Amino acid sequence: MEIKTLTQSVIKLDFKPRYAVKPEDLALMAEDVLLCGFGTEKAILRPGDWTELFKELYPKIGLGEYARLLTLVEENFDQEAWKKLTRPNLWTEDAMETLHALSDCSFEFQSWVDDKKVSLMELHPLKLLLQNKVPIKTLQPLLQKVAELSRQEGQQLLEYGVDLRLIKGELPNIGGDAKKTLEYFKDLRFQNTTKQDNRKKSRLQASNLPKNISARWVRMGDQAGLELRILSVNPKDFEKNLNNLKQKKEELCQIIWKDS
Amino acid sequence: MSNHLERLIDQFDNVFIHRDSRDSQVSDRLISLFPESKIHIVDEKPRPEKTGHLSSNEFEYSKRNIYVTPHRGSFFKRCPGAKPGLVCCNYFVLNLGLQCNMNCSYCYLQSYLNTPLLTIYSNIEEALQEIDQIATQHPDLHYRVGTGETIDSLSLDPLTLYSSELITFFKKYPKWTLELKTKSNAIDQLLDIEHADNVLISWSINPQFVIKREEHGTASFNERIAAARKSRDHGFQIGFNFDPMIYHENWKENYSQMVKTITSAFSPSELQILTAGSLRFQPEQRFMMKERFGMKSLVNQGEMFLNSTGKMRYDSELRNEMFQFLIDTFKEASRDWHITLCMEVPETWATTMASTPRKIPEIRDLFEPRPRA
Numbered sequence A: 001m002e003i004k005t006l007t008q009s010v011i012k013l014d015f016k017p018r019y020a021v022k023p024e025d026l027a028l029m030a031e032d033v034l035l036c037g038f039g040t041e042k043a044i045l046r047p048g049d050w051t052e053l054f055k056e057l058y059p060k061i062g063l064g065e066y067a068r069l070l071t072l073v074e075e076n077f078d079q080e081a082w083k084k085l086t087r088p089n090l091w092t093e094d095a096m097e098t099l100h101a102l103s104d105c106s107f108e109f110q111s112w113v114d115d116k117k118v119s120l121m122e123l124h125p126l127k128l129l130l131q132n133k134v135p136i137k138t139l140q141p142l143l144q145k146v147a148e149l150s151r152q153e154g155q156q157l158l159e160y161g162v163d164l165r166l167i168k169g170e171l172p173n174i175g176g177d178a179k180k181t182l183e184y185f186k187d188l189r190f191q192n193t194t195k196q197d198n199r200k201k202s203r204l205q206a207s208n209l210p211k212n213i214s215a216r217w218v219r220m221g222d223q224a225g226l227e228l229r230i231l232s233v234n235p236k237d238f239e240k241n242l243n244n245l246k247q248k249k250e251e252l253c254q255i256i257w258k259d260s
Numbered sequence B: 001m002s003n004h005l006e007r008l009i010d011q012f013d014n015v016f017i018h019r020d021s022r023d024s025q026v027s028d029r030l031i032s033l034f035p036e037s038k039i040h041i042v043d044e045k046p047r048p049e050k051t052g053h054l055s056s057n058e059f060e061y062s063k064r065n066i067y068v069t070p071h072r073g074s075f076f077k078r079c080p081g082a083k084p085g086l087v088c089c090n091y092f093v094l095n096l097g098l099q100c101n102m103n104c105s106y107c108y109l110q111s112y113l114n115t116p117l118l119t120i121y122s123n124i125e126e127a128l129q130e131i132d133q134i135a136t137q138h139p140d141l142h143y144r145v146g147t148g149e150t151i152d153s154l155s156l157d158p159l160t161l162y163s164s165e166l167i168t169f170f171k172k173y174p175k176w177t178l179e180l181k182t183k184s185n186a187i188d189q190l191l192d193i194e195h196a197d198n199v200l201i202s203w204s205i206n207p208q209f210v211i212k213r214e215e216h217g218t219a220s221f222n223e224r225i226a227a228a229r230k231s232r233d234h235g236f237q238i239g240f241n242f243d244p245m246i247y248h249e250n251w252k253e254n255y256s257q258m259v260k261t262i263t264s265a266f267s268p269s270e271l272q273i274l275t276a277g278s279l280r281f282q283p284e285q286r287f288m289m290k291e292r293f294g295m296k297s298l299v300n301q302g303e304m305f306l307n308s309t310g311k312m313r314y315d316s317e318l319r320n321e322m323f324q325f326l327i328d329t330f331k332e333a334s335r336d337w338h339i340t341l342c343m344e345v346p347e348t349w350a351t352t353m354a355s356t357p358r359k360i361p362e363i364r365d366l367f368e369p370r371p372r373a
């Protein structure tokens, strides 16, 4: 086992991995690349290709980590090194651009990407920002909210936020908690549909429904409609409720679908 | 040389011809038209490493580079609308190529194409043999065959002359209809041949406002109307596909103006087919659309929802409103106008037409099931 003192020429590939190699003070290098124990002065030199050792030490890393790694690899090596370190789906032009955009995001956001196993496709809005020359840092308040959400909700908020930023030329105000921000952005992104749904909702609220019957205006994808709940305690009650509802049918249709 | 031809020759950077296609008529023609520097005879497909989903740049590249190759496999396919949950019109597609030289923001090829080249199949004679076989098996059935699914039927025709060949071929099968679908006005090469009664040229059309914003490189509204008139005068059957209808602020005004122009330029009996469909695309396609056309595009700004068929569509009420408006505007001009909805779900049919197509006498025949090819 050869211990080497780190010289100027050693490249420290500190991509801030989420899970440190154990034991944490272990410092390993191959060729002239230090791959763990980044705070050290001396490291164990392992024989062979440094990319092989890297893969051995970090068998599973997330996109956020890859984004940080890409910056370091590009600073110090050529495309071949990147290819050796990653799977072919990260060699494409699309993937590289998305990773570049992700490398401009905060560490907190990158960690959310890794924790939630967010896919490259779901990060596409970041690439769109880069292509439209919008500095990613200006969207930090949005990314912060995204990082508070689940994978699906976060991905939605990211997409709505970037769409709105590009349509309106500025990011709408972000206030309240992340879930409220998501609702607010969704309403803005689907402005006309939301208006229409809200109109139906308020008409429904103003309608006088029979006792034991409640109604909601619900949206499921491209369709929205009336959802009814009827509470009946016995067959007689059930029949009564249905009759009451039947009497209300015309009125309800008029109120809800009057402009359809 | 016509303007169309000149523009096409300018538009393409390279024409790669696979050695197996070298002796085909289409290769001869391309070699005679393009400058030598653009022609390359190749032993294998260029950029073979590229498989799977294309990036935006690769897609752009595919619009500027032609690859001529024989088609392996069947040419003849059922329309993609013929799926459970979608009402469809027994339409068969004959794919003579892949990719298009025009550039619509919503084009479904953006999620479909996995080769960064505009492919032209050189073995059209094998396609015609396939049709011959099916025609012999079902001589009395009325098939509709379209060529505009994976490539525009006419826009590249000045280069390939394929439609002329098809028109001549279809004369043998008077019960069949050849449907050429286009957004171009490249019809002059068809006016030299004697028309066949069973050839229908249809234009996908939108108001000029939409064409300008979303259908880049296509013929303008007036050019399409003029091409339709010329084709009618030459004796072809003609039609319009209002597809995809695209929502925008002044959509009513613009679509109403479009209908007015059409109803004053043509009579109902002159238009054999009028179909309508609304904007739809695969969910993952939105990424490329946003990259390529930006967020100022009406399509990218659209409020799209995932529908039960797995595609992004407008809210169903908005779709109904748009279709109803279109139908009503036509009916205001005359009760004799009939519009068919294309690639729509049965609910839309039921709400806008008060029936499904098989129950409407005028168009029932189009939707009767045919044996599978």
Ligand code: SF4
Pocket: B099, B100, B101, B102, B103, B104, B106, B107, B108, B109, B150, B151, B152, B183, B218
């Ligand atoms: S004309 Fe048709 S095939 Fe060509 S780009 Fe437009 S939608 Fe696509």
